[in-house]
Amino acid sequence: MQETQTRPRDTTPIKTKLRSYGNLQRKIEHQITRLENLMDTIDSLPATNYSGMPSGPHDGTSKAERYVEKKDELERKIRKMVKEEKQLKEELEELIALLSDPDEQAILLIRYIDCFEWEDVSFSLYGAESDYADNEERYMKRTFRLHGAALQRLAAVFPA
Numbered sequence: 001m002q003e004t005q006t007r008p009r010d011t012t013p014i015k016t017k018l019r020s021y022g023n024l025q026r027k028i029e030h031q032i033t034r035l036e037n038l039m040d041t042i043d044s045l046p047a048t049n050y051s052g053m054p055s056g057p058h059d060g061t062s063k064a065e066r067y068v069e070k071k072d073e074l075e076r077k078i079r080k081m082v083k084e085e086k087q088l089k090e091e092l093e094e095l096i097a098l099l100s101d102p103d104e105q106a107i108l109l110i111r112y113i114d115c116f117e118w119e120d121v122s123f124s125l126y127g128a129e130s131d132y133a134d135n136e137e138r139y140m141k142r143t144f145r146l147h148g149a150a151l152q153r154l155a156a157v158f159p160a
Contacts, residue, residue: 008152009152009155009156010155011148011151011152011154011155013155013158013159014151014154014155014158015151017092017095017158018092018108018111018112019112020088021085021088021089021092021112021113022112022115024081024084024085024088025085025115027081028078028081028082028085031074031077031078031081032078034074035071035074035075035078038067038070038071038074039071041067042064042067042068042071045063045064045067089113092112092113093109093113095154095157095158096108096109096113096154098154098157099150099153099154101149101150101153103125103146104146104149104150104153105150106124106125107121107125107143107146107147107150108147108150108154110124110125111147118140118143118144119140121143121147122136122139122140122142122143125139125143125146126139126142126143
């Protein structure tokens with residue numbers, strides 16, 4: 001009698017999709033930092049020169065006006081990215097909700113939506129266990145196995 005083994009599915013596409021949310025969050029954070037720096041620069045600009053003497057490039061705009069235009073453009077970009085982030089989060093939460101196992105759902109939400117480190121994911125799942133402190137490594141392995149199983153189940157329903 002021949003044993004039938006199921007081949008593991010390629011989880012790369014689903015991992016890429018899940019990671020894209022954290023990457024988008026980091027991009028937004030970087031753009032916000034840029035905006036804050038730009039606003040600091042605007043605040044530190046010298047007062048406008050009303051002498052009538054040209055002091056900048058001859059395009060008819062002052063340095064302050066150009067910085068304000070950059071600020072407005074950056075704010076528009078951030079708003080667009082935040083909208084994309086919200087849509088992606090909803091999409092991922094719907095995808096994760098397809099899993100029937102609440103622990104598998106939790107591990108993916110904590111890791112990819114909440115962007116927790118593995119140690120924190122493991123503690124979130126098993127920290128209430130009385131032997132957790134003595135067996136952290138064992139619980140971490142259990143976390144990784146559960147994560148792998150969740151990815152395999154999602155890979156089955158996620159189009160590559």
